[in-house]
Amino acid sequence: MTARPASRPTDPTGPALPGPEPFAAEVRDVVVRYARGDDAPALDHATLTIRPGVITGLLGRNGAGKTTLAALLAAFRRPTSGSVRVGLPGELEDPFENVWTTTHTQLVRESGDVWESDKARDTLAYYADLRPRWDADLAARLLDELEVDVRRKPSEMSRGKRSALGAVIGLASRAPLTIFDEVYLGMDAPSRYAFYDALVADYAEHPRTVLLSSHLITEVERLFEDVVIIDRGRVLLAENADDVRARGVSLTGPADVVERHAAGREVLARQRLGGTAQVTLFGTFADDERAAAVEAGLEVGAVPVQDLFVHLTRTGRPGAGTDAEREEAR
């Protein structure tokens, strides 16, 4: 953030207030063009629903439109056309210049959304004042756990500590709609896992609607219930994560048996360790195919969201994806 708003924090240590129920959001036929006449809009007739009280994973390759979508929901910008509505289920409103919905929506981006040149505690005080459900105790505990020194300015912190500060702001806000846009990318693995654990624990106690955008799909996929995949501004799918996982099949077992049961199917990923192989196949198995695979000694499982994501968004779809492209997309 570059400019400080006119209002200043008053009581950063005040008690958390009860707030509204988790928000829902609806995006209908939304187009966002950053430049007039741009023939590759950042969002291209995007339509999706964010369910209330659910953690949704927002996935897409670089430049897919994730940050643009997050910015619309948080009312940082308006769509070129189409409608964005946010709020209590059944009472959705246009969030743009809407004090009520924006007060209850917290977006944290990779930059951390912090005042770079002020001490971190000033940014925390600002959010404590802004967010009615701010929990100062939770913020203090997480800052301690993630070893963020609030006496320092973000401009003097490492990227990871700045990200951690943003992650704490997102969690302690307890906003009915909380959006984490790649906020944890700068954090090291122990910090990221501490953040995921804190998110799951606090979400269980204080349900809210969470949108998590990340490239680290294997790390975060256990967290989300719904998935939205965007590709070049278009929504490829928006559905329950288990339904996404059921779009493919994973087979594990002796390599020759695995290959026999995979024959003729589209292989999304293949791994081999000695005589054991694991393949990820696109498409579902009929009951008799599944039974035959189990009978032959194979382990039949659901597909990691990551493999489907790579498949659905690979360069030159349909058809031409190579292993190198898949690696690049990971």
Ligand SMILES: Nc1ncnc2c1ncn2[C@@H]1O[C@H](COP(=O)(O)OP(=O)(O)OP(=O)(O)O)[C@@H](O)[C@H]1O
């Ligand atoms: N301020 C801007 N001005 C012009 N074009 C922009 C602007 N912000 C984003 N874009 C373009 O809009 C498209 C979508 O960008 P966006 O940042 O939403 O994608 P993203 O999925 O968040 O990408 P990443 O994972 O790389 O952060 C990209 O083509 C990007 O170049």
